[in-house]
Amino acid sequence: MKPADDVWQKRIGAAHKVWSKLSESELKKSAGEPAKLSELVQQRYSVSRSDADKQVKNFIDNRS
Numbered sequence: 001m002k003p004a005d006d007v008w009q010k011r012i013g014a015a016h017k018v019w020s021k022l023s024e025s026e027l028k029k030s031a032g033e034p035a036k037l038s039e040l041v042q043q044r045y046s047v048s049r050s051d052a053d054k055q056v057k058n059f060i061d062n063r064s
Contacts, residue, residue: 008032011063018059021045034060 012027015037019027021044030036034056042052 014063015059018055019044 008031009028011032012024015027016022016024019041022040026040027037030040034053037056037059038049038052041047041055042049045052047055
């Protein structure tokens with residue numbers, strides 16, 4: 001496992017609290033990649049891509 005993957009594994013719980021409509025399996029598959037996370041958020045929460053991108057950016061920025 002790469003260090004970035006290890007970091008993401010530790011953040012899955014926090015991500016699931018923010019986006020409870022996303023399964024932990026989906027979050028694992030996204031590997032913490034912003035584009036993949038944005039796509040999932042956009043689909044599950046019926047928000048624009050721009051809004052999804054902002055949510056993901058805020059999540060990542062607040063946990064760096």
